[in-house]
Amino acid sequence: MATTKTNAMRILDAEKIPYIVHTYDNKDGKIDGISVAGKIGKEIEMVYKTLVVKDGGAGVYVFVIPVAAELDLKKAAKVVKAKKIEMIAVKDIQKTTGYIRGGCSPIGMKKKYETILDKSVDKLSAIIVSGGKIGTQIEITVERLIQVTDAKVEEVIH
Helix, strand or coil: CCCCCCHHHHHHHHCCCCCEEEECCCCCCCCCHHHHHHHHCCCHHHEEEEEEEEECCCCEEEEEEECCCCECHHHHHHHCCCCCEEECCHHHHHHHHCCCCCCCCCCCCCCCCEEEEEHHHHHCCEEEEEEEECCEEEEEEHHHHHHHHCCEEECCEC
16 A cells, blocks of 8 residues: 655655555554554564653753553653753644644654654664654664754663
């Protein structure tokens, strides 16, 4: 089945960064990362979710963490030098990122937000993140993801 190019894919193509597209059926409504890993036949440890948070001011940050993990807001706030951070409201995700909830890729958001990958990526050569729409995932080397997002690698999960 032909995949419509998402903004994330167009950026990777433009920068000549190789990636593999994995698509899955989302008609059952199961779009959480653990379900997605099963649907695309990949180990859960390889699949990461993209979380968007904000601080008390105008700061918006992107955290890419394993799907089975939870973001530690205190550690994450410390990493971005904010007093406190909170998840962005679902209603604000598209306005802020250009993507919808469940299809939020760390690549190709409306603005280039500070991006942090959890330190667990150090154990992997490649990871899988959202391709920019529900039903589409992108497998990319950790090194290339860091390159295209200018990400830092820090410990940000419980």
